[in-house]
Amino acid sequence: MAATEVLQLLAPDGSAASEELPAELDPQRLVGWYRNMVLLRSFDRRALNLQRQGRIYFYAPASGQEAAQIGSAAALQDGDWMFPTYREAGACYQRGLSLQALADQLFGNARDLTKGRQMPNHFACAALRIVSISSPIATQIPQAAGCAIAQKIKRERAATLCYFGDGATSEGDFHAGMNFAGVFRAPCVFFCQNNQWAITVPVSRQTGSESIAIKAKAYGFEGYRVDGNDILAVYTSVKQALDKARAGGGPTLIEALTYRMGPHSTSDDPRRYRSESEVAEWERRDPIVRFERWLRSRGWLDDATVAAIERETAAEVEQAIRSAEAVDAPPPQSLFEDLYAEPTPRLREQQRELLGLIERGVVERITRTPLFG
Amino acid sequence: MPVMNYIQALNSALHNEMERDPRVVVFGEDVGRAGGVFRVTDGLQSRFGEERCFDTPLCEQGIVGAAIGMALNGLKPVAEIQFMDYILPAYDQIANELATIRYRSGGQFSAPVVVRTPACGGIHGGHYHSQSTESIFTHVPGIHVVMPSDPYDAKGLLIQAIRSEDPVLFLEPKKLYRSARAEVPEEPYTIPFGQAKVLREGTDCTVVAWGVMVHVCKEAVEQAARKGIECELIDPRTLAPLDEEAILESVRKTGRLVIVHEARRNTGFGAEIAALVAEKAILHLEAPIRRVTGFDVHCPFTLDPYFLPDAPRVLLAIEETVGF
Ligand SMILES: Cc1ncc(C[n+]2csc(CCOP(=O)(O)OP(=O)(O)O)c2C)c(N)n1
Ligand SMILES: [Mg+2]
Numbered sequence: 220m221a222a223t224e225v226l227q228l229l230a231p232d233g234s235a236a237s238e239e240l241p242a243e244l245d246p247q248r249l250v251g252w253y254r255n256m257v258l259l260r261s262f263d264r265r266a267l268n269l270q271r272q273g274r275i276y277f278y279a280p281a282s283g284q285e286a287a288q289i290g291s292a293a294a295l296q297d298g299d300w301m302f303p304t305y306r307e308a309g310a311c312y313q314r315g316l317s318l319q320a321l322a323d324q325l326f327g328n329a330r331d332l333t334k335g336r337q338m339p340n341h342f343a344c345a346a347l348r349i350v351s352i353s354s355p356i357a358t359q360i361p362q363a364a365g366c367a368i369a370q371k372i373k374r375e376r377a378a379t380l381c382y383f384g385d386g387a388t389s390e391g392d393f394h395a396g397m398n399f400a401g402v403f404r405a406p407c408v409f410f411c412q413n414n415q416w417a418i419t420v421p422v423s424r425q426t427g428s429e430s431i432a433i434k435a436k437a438y439g440f441e442g443y444r445v446d447g448n449d450i451l452a453v454y455t456s457v458k459q460a461l462d463k464a465r466a467g468g469g470p471t472l473i474e475a476l477t478y479r480m481g482p483h484s485t486s487d488d489p490r491r492y493r494s495e496s497e498v499a500e501w502e503r504r505d506p507i508v509r510f511e512r513w514l515r516s517r518g519w520l521d522d523a524t525v526a527a528i529e530r531e532t533a534a535e536v537e538q539a540i541r542s543a544e545a546v547d548a549p550p551p552q553s554l555f556e557d558l559y560a561e562p563t564p565r566l567r568e569q570q571r572e573l574l575g576l577i578e579r580g581v582v583e584r585i586t587r588t589p590l591f592g
Numbered sequence: 593m594p595v596m597n598y599i600q601a602l603n604s605a606l607h608n609e610m611e612r613d614p615r616v617v618v619f620g621e622d623v624g625r626a627g628g629v630f631r632v633t634d635g636l637q638s639r640f641g642e643e644r645c646f647d648t649p650l651c652e653q654g655i656v657g658a659a660i661g662m663a664l665n666g667l668k669p670v671a672e673i674q675f676m677d678y679i680l681p682a683y684d685q686i687a688n689e690l691a692t693i694r695y696r697s698g699g700q701f702s703a704p705v706v707v708r709t710p711a712c713g714g715i716h717g718g719h720y721h722s723q724s725t726e727s728i729f730t731h732v733p734g735i736h737v738v739m740p741s742d743p744y745d746a747k748g749l750l751i752q753a754i755r756s757e758d759p760v761l762f763l764e765p766k767k768l769y770r771s772a773r774a775e776v777p778e779e780p781y782t783i784p785f786g787q788a789k790v791l792r793e794g795t796d797c798t799v800v801a802w803g804v805m806v807h808v809c810k811e812a813v814e815q816a817a818r819k820g821i822e823c824e825l826i827d828p829r830t831l832a833p834l835d836e837e838a839i840l841e842s843v844r845k846t847g848r849l850v851i852v853h854e855a856r857r858n859t860g861f862g863a864e865i866a867a868l869v870a871e872k873a874i875l876h877l878e879a880p881i882r883r884v885t886g887f888d889v890h891c892p893f894t895l896d897p898y899f900l901p902d903a904p905r906v907l908l909a910i911e912e913t914v915g916f
Contacts, residue, residue, distance in 0.1 A: 276716050276893075327893045327894035328894070335892065335893055335894030335895065336718070336719070336890070336892050336893060336894075337718045337719065337720075337893050338716075338717065338718040338720070338721070338893050341718070353720065354677070354718075354719075354720035354721070355677070355678055355680075355681075355720065356650060356678075357650075386649075386650040387650065389649035389650040389651040389654070390650060390651050390652075390681065391651065391653050391654075391681060392681070417621075417650050418621070418622050418626075418629065419622045419625060419626035419629075419647075420621065420622055420625075420647045420649075420650070424647050424648075424649060425649050425650065426649070486629070487629075491626060492625060492626050548894050548895065549894055549895060551895065551898060553895070554887065554889055554892060554895050554898055554899070555887070555889060558888075558889055558890075565858075565888060566888060566889075569857075569887045569888060569889075573887065573898060576905065576908075581904045581905060581908050582898065582902070582904065582905065583897075585894070585895060585897060585898065588894055
């Protein structure tokens, strides 16, 4: 397939290019994906509200990108690694990170797997091989290449899936990661969600090239575009690329064409830089609506099931948030943990200093996770 | 005279200089059409056009590298790095290239680039929106490092930076963007580099602070005054060049020194000031020099308030120093 063509299996009206499905996909699994997409949309809405109410500090929604997130992570196998960005709550959930773990991280509470160390959306779970998310754009790309090189050296039959946005392709780290992967034929799948915007900057300001996918050619491997709002196209292409990588076929770059329907984050007002007609145009291609139409047309989903899924996922989200909010902040001594395997004498001294200041009442003890007005 | 917040003062400086000098160009991520994520460059593109104020691809080393090239060829680039935490991909361009070009070319070339960036913490931004890494830049000769603590200084120092013949790293404590207000003239004016500001005179203890910590220290020295301790509060405003004489003169008078910065303690800029005083005024000291700083950890999200020095911690250090 040419690097500028777009793979699509489901049209926006829910009609399918083919009646055939990959053998491993049964109705139950497909409806499960649908459920996860609905849950992610509901989690996004709830998180945006929580931020407006001052109950969490920040959130980066993924509304509009559910097919790209769920479809890509659904193609992973147990031994694979993933390197997500702050946009990937949905992909992390699909990978197996629990809703409770997501909610705990948003609140940065004592139960959070990352101990409240990072802003909301910066998940990590070693058990699931979800590598710790950091804010700097594109830094994970060469790391993912390195992880995949290690998989090759260790003769693992596994691959690495690396997430990033359109903006990230402008960074030097994108070049570094793609080049390493190409030279070492690393089993790495580079999954770019081209959601058309990097905060206020359109993708036309990121590259003079006719697509992002085409860049793979210059690094010596295959790149192609898929309709990122079509979960079947996303799943199929990522699955193929991961299978190829695991079989020693080297890296692939997949550019998923999608759209961030909401703001970049809670710090941003997208009405200031993009037109309502553009947003409306993409709303017509809503990935959840499209998948739902198709599932209904196959007779795998009906009104009652849709209503039940909406009700149940909303309740699950609510429950996770309530529970997360009730957990205290991490204890003060944890400020000095995890810098090194063992704290240095200096860190121990500073730990004593802080605990002393709290004891003397000079510094106020933090009990709750942060509240903001 | 109009009252401006920190953002408005910077925006006014940029308008003034772009008006005055057609060589001034302003660019960075989200800087053009949107006017910056903090709106510092608001209105510049509509006023001066897309060639003089524009969005770049998302690439810090590209932004600074391109700025160097433009400056070599006669423009006056004012480049924005969206957060100081994201300046590191450009560190090579700054430390190895920008800061060295005059020296390594035997004075034939110069690149008077201004790199502006929102710095420091206090906004619950976690590690990646809170760092104050001024000392990794003050360690590099050939570039000025500026961190104004109020809107009046911000405007005068930014204009000075744009007119400077040398590169300048211009650090803007983002916590002050909307919270700090001052009377600021509409007209252009400059404040020379290397001139500290004495915010309060006193005879008992010298307190040196910059950025947000100036405001924390103002509160602390007022509380100290109510307890009968008269502090002298000094804001160096520019760390490179540093107004050494202002600090030394004050310490010779008070015999005591408390240095406050939100950057981590280990090899923070406070160590340089402490060494300066130890070298040039140690015999005037009546108590050990104290540093009140961020702890030697990565700025955490939830526990952020523990990380940053606050007025009670500064007050305690002042009292212990005076009571030594
Ligand atoms: C190195 C670096 N520079 C700047 C930023 C500030 N920033 C955060 S997100 C973002 C845009 C990212 O766009 P894209 O890669 O398309 O991902 P998206 O947010 O659209 O998912 C920018 C500029 C950053 N986090 N890291
Ligand atoms: Mg994007």
